[in-house]
Amino acid sequence: MTPRALTIAGSDPGGGAGIQADLKTFTAFRVFGMSAITAVTVQNTLGVRGVAAMAPLLVSEQIDAVLEDLGADSVKLGMLSSAPIIKAVAGRLKAHKVRNLVVDPVMYAKSGHPLLAGNAEAALIRELLPLALMITPNAPEAGRLCGVEVKDRESAEKAARAIHALGPAWVLIKGGHLGGKTCTDLLFDGREFTEFSYPRVQTRNTHGTGCTLSAAIAACLALGMGPREAVKEAGAYVAGAILNSFSLGSGHGPLNHFWRDHAEN
Numbered sequence: 001m002t003p004r005a006l007t008i009a010g011s012d013p014g015g016g017a018g019i020q021a022d023l024k025t026f027t028a029f030r031v032f033g034m035s036a037i038t039a040v041t042v043q044n045t046l047g048v049r050g051v052a053a054m055a056p057l058l059v060s061e062q063i064d065a066v067l068e069d070l071g072a073d074s075v076k077l078g079m080l081s082s083a084p085i086i087k088a089v090a091g092r093l094k095a096h097k098v099r100n101l102v103v104d105p106v107m108y109a110k111s112g113h114p115l116l117a118g119n120a121e122a123a124l125i126r127e128l129l130p131l132a133l134m135i136t137p138n139a140p141e142a143g144r145l146c147g148v149e150v151k152d153r154e155s156a157e158k159a160a161r162a163i164h165a166l167g168p169a170w171v172l173i174k175g176g177h178l179g180g181k182t183c184t185d186l187l188f189d190g191r192e193f194t195e196f197s198y199p200r201v202q203t204r205n206t207h208g209t210g211c212t213l214s215a216a217i218a219a220c221l222a223l224g225m226g227p228r229e230a231v232k233e234a235g236a237y238v239a240g241a242i243l244n245s246f247s248l249g250s251g252h253g254p255l256n257h258f259w260r261d262h263a264e265n
Contacts, residue, residue, distance in 0.1 A: 003031045003222040006066055007215060008059070008089055009078025009106070010039040010051075010115070016254030017208030018078060022215040024257040028237070029219035034070060036062035038089075039081045041115075045207055045249030048113035053081040056088035063092040073222035074100035076215050079115050083123035090127035100221040103132040103168065104214035105141050121145070130167030134227055136214045137163070138174040151178065153186070160188035170227045172217075176209060187231050194228060198239040205245035205253035212255055213238045 005026050012018035019035045026033030038059050042050040066072065075098050080086050093101060105124060107116045116124070121144060129135060139150035146162035148155055150173060160171045175184040180200065187194045216234030217227075225233065237260070244259035256262070 003219075003224075004034065004070060004072050004074075005031045005215075005218045005222045006034045006036065006063075006072040006075045007078060007218070008036045008038060008063065008075065008080075009104075009211070010041050010081065011037050012041055012043060012208070014044045014207075014249070014254070016045065016248075016252075017211045021208040021211045021254070021257065022076060022078065025212050025215035025237075026219050028257050028260065029216065029223065031073075031219040031222050034066045034072065036066060038085050039079055039115075041079075043113075045251035045253055047251065048115070051081065051115065053085060056082075056084040059085055060088045060092050063089065063096070067092075067096045067098075072098070074102065074218040076102045076104065076218035077128065078104050078211055078214070079106040080120070080124065081115065082117050083120040086120055086123040086127050090131060093128075093131055098131070099133065100218070101132050101134075102214050102218045102221070103128055103135040104210055105135060105137050105145060106210070107141050107144060125166055129163075132168035133221070134170040134172060134217065134231075135163060135168040136172045136174060136210070136217065138176060138210060139178055142173050153184075156186045157188070157193060160186060160193070164188055164190050172231060174210065174213070176206075185231070185235060187228065189227070194231075196231060196235045198235060201239075201242050203242065203245055204251070205247060205255065206242060207252040207254050209238060209242065209255065212241060212257065 007022035023033040148159040220230035241255035
């Protein structure tokens with residue numbers, strides 16, 4: 001059967017992040033992509049101008065429509081916007097017994113615009129983390145989830161342990177916000193840590209990096225990879241997408257989601 005992945009996230013009309021980036025990523029991995037939209041944003045490479053959240057019932061109905069008919073081998077969560085939407089999504093994931101769930105706890109846009117209501121963080125922790133196979137916070141998001149400021153390897157390990165205790169089977173602390181010549185992501189399975197390091201590329205074209213990484217992990221899980229292999233393959237894909245990115249717009253440009261296809265030609 002064709003591998004299938006569902007993204008439940010917000011829409012980015014500029015195409016660099018959110019639902020649009022997720023579907024491009026699924027396609028790059030030859031995985032059939034499906035979507036349930038949680039919010040419509042007004043944004044471009046310069047920042048977010050506005051957000052309109054979907055009604056929670058409409059989000060639930062999108063999820064049901066996809067999973068009842070098409071099914072999914074993995075599900076990725078991105079921007080969820082509000083506590084009512086989080087509760088609605090959690091309810092449908094439980095009802096459909098979703099297993100390969102990747103949670104990207106989207107809290108802020110690249111420009112710093114908040115994408116998750118302040119009162120929704122507790123709902124995300126309570127409702128979704130216990131359902132997650134993997135959660136993929138960056139350093140600031142990890143701090144918001146567990147109260148540990150992530151600034152180096154020691155604090156990243158401490159945060160990973162604290163977040164793991166909240167319920168997810170695997171925790172990936174992303175190192176993009178930390179300094180240094182390399183970008184190191186830290187994966188924790190409750191017992192041991194695994195590092196994934198990539199050369200840091202000096203570019204502004206990093207819009208949608210977090211969305212793309214979590215979507216790539218979900219795609220790899222849909223293809224039958226284990227969590228550690230999925231993170232390895234997804235990290236290499238994102239590193240290449242940043243290295244081969246291109247400048248569009250006047251702000252943070254998008255990644256090149258199809259760089260591997262271009263390299264083969």
